[in-house]
Amino acid sequence: MGVPAIRWTESADGSAVVLLDQTRLPAEEAELVCTDPQGLVEAIRSLAVRGAPLLGIAGAYGVALAAARGFDVREAADALAAARPTAANLAYGVRRAQAAYRGALADADGGDDTAQSSRRAAEAALAAARNLHREDAEGSARMAEHGLRLLEQLLPGGGHRVLTHCNSGALVSGGEGTAFAVALAAHRAGRLRRLWVDETRPLLQGARLTAYEAARNGMAYTLLTDNAAGSLFAAGEVDAVLIGADRIAADGSVANKVGSYPLAVLAHHHQVPFIVVAPVTTVDLDTPDGASIEVEQRAGREVTEFMAPQVPQAGVEAVGGIPVAPLGAQAYNPAFDVTPPELVTAIVTDEGVVTPVTEERLGELCDRSRPDNDELMG
Structure with a gap:
């Protein structure tokens, strides 16, 4: 950056x-x-x-x-x-x-x-x-290495066409990111054919941020609306899905930017690997399952208005988004959704890969890779 x-x-x-x-x-x-x-x-x-x-x-x-x-x-x-x-x-x-x-x-x-x-x-x-x-x-670099190795195992031959959602690159990390770092590693190895970038409604983190990072790194990428992903799967144009995570429960349920769960369902239906990339610190063993994850609800105006970056201009006051719904319209705006472990092919962490995703395997990885944090998190 x-x-x-x-x-x-x-x-x-x-x-x-x-x-x-x-x-x-x-x-x-x-x-x-x-x-x-x-x-x-x-x-x-x-x-x-x-x-x-x-x-x-x-x-x-x-x-x-x-x-x-x-x-x-x-x-x-x-x-x-x-x-x-x-x-x-x-x-x-x-x-x-x-x-x-x-x-x-x-x-x-x-x-x-x-x-x-x-x-x-x-x-x-x-x-x-x-x-x-x-x-x-340092963990970001290890995730990129583990993730690229997994892609090569799942998709031998290279030429990967990878779909990602939201933003998971250097803008979310002390290094080069999580899921995006894996795609970037594939690009540098000459193994990435196309990065499909969901625009990620309603705040467009894919269109604004992932496309920005992809362009800066010279990656071949194409932006799509979130609801166009199904047609890509149907056309056989997606080889793998790579997403990050905001919280992973003890059973392997994954909370990530809203819109991730539909991609997991599509990937499962089309037999496409659905891979989550996140550091071990994102795993919360005190959260037993997906239903126990608190999902942040954000302001309805993010949905009822079209939000875009506001660049200040001399003498012009920065304003909010452009209204796209009738005044007073109610909006449902969860920041995240939760994908159950049975739809997750693998969880790639800085300390190794968990596949298949089960509570036992995830717990074993956490026990091996990080110290007791009871006092820390108390």
Whole structure:
């Protein structure tokens, strides 16, 4: 990316979290500076920063920001973790930085004055956020490697025609992404024939963001409306579906951007592999099944108005979307839907591949690959 999706900065004015404002893409690469936790919460809710792994990084930096700026860290952590309830990584990142902060305070144990212990705790929270950022970049590379190997096993011969939904590239990650990173690896290996990009209604993350990333990487891609996917399957033009995830339940149910479940049904009917790519931190073993996943409901105006990036112009106030429904129309606007494990061919993680997708196999992978997070997530 020409502009990093997220970065930490220090200046004479103090610490800040700087975001690439994704609501302005692809028209403008503009940065949004967050100098307090509430500003970051609002950026998360408005989708200026989005995508499961990146939300984890943002949550961790948000805790570090609260600590560095002297805000109530516990209050900030709770607000950040609740900003998008479906995203498992957001709460994980928040709690990880919060645990580092608490641990540093406990280690001080009266040996330092209050100001010194607070400074050291803030430094510990920032170190945790930076470690998570680095780990996510490394995990992204491993997911790309595992995913490309799986594609080669499922689809020998190359020339893959891959359909993706929403956005799962460098804009959602400390590295090159999740599902998009696999497609990018196939492209670099000369194995990708076509990337089919769902525009992803109602906020067009596919049209605005995935197409933007595909173009920047010189990939052969074609944009389609979400409801055109069925005709592609019927014509035999899709070899595999690659999507990311915002939360994966213990039984392997996958919450992802709304519109993912219909693709899984189509893929199952047409015997096309449906592959989910996400870091192990997206798996929430405390959520037993898909019915237990809290699905965020967003404002109806995202459906009743056509939303597009707003590029500010001199003397012109930025306004909302263009109305496309009668005044007062009710809208159903879940941010995510849930795909049951029986429709998922494989879950590709930074620590390996789970296939077939069962609660036992997923649990074994998590037990092998990550430490006990009971205290972290408590």
